[in-house]
Amino acid sequence: MNVGLFLFDDIELLDFAGPYEVFSIASEQENNNLNVFTVTEHGNPIQTFNGLKVIPDYSFNNHPQIDILIIPGGQGTKTEMEKGAVLTWVNENFIKAKLTMSVCSGARILGKLGLLDGIESTTHHEVMEDMSAISPSTIIRADKRFVHQGNILTAAGISAGIDASIYVVRKFFGNDTANEALIIMEYGNWEDL
Numbered sequence: 001m002n003v004g005l006f007l008f009d010d011i012e013l014l015d016f017a018g019p020y021e022v023f024s025i026a027s028e029q030e031n032n033n034l035n036v037f038t039v040t041e042h043g044n045p046i047q048t049f050n051g052l053k054v055i056p057d058y059s060f061n062n063h064p065q066i067d068i069l070i071i072p073g074g075q076g077t078k079t080e081m082e083k084g085a086v087l088t089w090v091n092e093n094f095i096k097a098k099l100t101m102s103v104c105s106g107a108r109i110l111g112k113l114g115l116l117d118g119i120e121s122t123t124h125h126e127v128m129e130d131m132s133a134i135s136p137s138t139i140i141r142a143d144k145r146f147v148h149q150g151n152i153l154t155a156a157g158i159s160a161g162i163d164a165s166i167y168v169v170r171k172f173f174g175n176d177t178a179n180e181a182l183i184i185m186e187y188g189n190w191e192d193l
Contacts, residue, residue, distance in 0.1 A: 001098075001172065003036045004066035006090070007056050010076030013048045014158050015103040019070050022165035025181045026173055034173070039063045041085060049074050060089045068168065069097045072161065073104030073124060081112040081134075091115075094151075099168065101153040103161035110152065111135030119149040124157035162187060 003023045005016050020036060027034035040046055043059030057063070071090065080086045091113055094100045102110050107123040110116050111134040120139045123131050128140050141147050146155040146164040155164035166187075170178035182190040 001034050001067045002064050003034065003068040003070065004058075004063060004093070005036075005038045005070045005072065007038050007040050007046050007054060007072070008074075008076045008080050008086075009046050010049045010074050010079070011046065011072050012074035012104055012158055013050050013052055015072030015074060015106065015161055016070070018159060018162040019072070019101070019103065019165040021185065022162060022169060022181055023068075025184050026169045026177050029173075029177050029180055035064065037063065039066075041083075041089070049076070060085070065096065066093050067098045068172075069093050069100045070161075071100070071102045071106035071109050073102070073106040073108070073127070073158075075105075077105045077108045081108045087113055097151070099151055099153060101155065101164060101168065103155045103164065104157050105130075107131055107154050108134055110154070111138060115152060116154070119152065120144075120147045121149070121152070121154040122147045122156045122160075123154060126157075 023036045027036055037057040039058045040056040041060050045053050045055045047053050104124040105127040116135045116138040118137050120141050122141045122144045145160045155161045166178050179193045
């Protein structure tokens with residue numbers, strides 16, 4: 001199974017680094033055929049909102065099939081949601097993926113595509129008003145850390161991407177794999193497992 005994370009300039013660092021860590025740890029466990037990689041539009045390095053430079057694994061034109069698509073957030077989503085090539089790529093991969101997950105303001109891109117119309121979703125608390133304008137029929141759940149509707153999962157702000165990723169690992173690979181990730185990361189209630 002392939003997990004592809006879409007990266008872009010002015011991305012929020014933990015929005016992609018948290019899920020990347022969770023899925024990478026899951027990929028290291030026995031019997032989990034899991035490949036985790038990053039994708040940018042042209043395969044060029046990006047710079048996070050905080051200034052970290054990241055070299056992606058692939059471009060839109062040369063990545064493997066994506067089974068779990070992750071769209072992080074950050075200030076850069078305002079630019080990315082206006083790019084036709086990005087919207088086309090996200091939509092094409094959404095159609096093929098088993099699950100598409102947004103973190104934080106990554107929901108803007110899904111909302112712009114109409115993928116959140118009429119369903120429950122969540123996003124960063126400072127982006128909820130913006131999401132109401134982008135996708136007026138989306139039912140925004142401010143009380144949820146993440147919301148799973150069909151083949152779409154939306155996570156609230158920044159660190160919620162870790163919780164959503166643990167949920168996805170548990171769903172696709174079982175409790176043992178998810179619990180092992182919690183223990184290795186010393187995350188949440190890991191000492192009680």
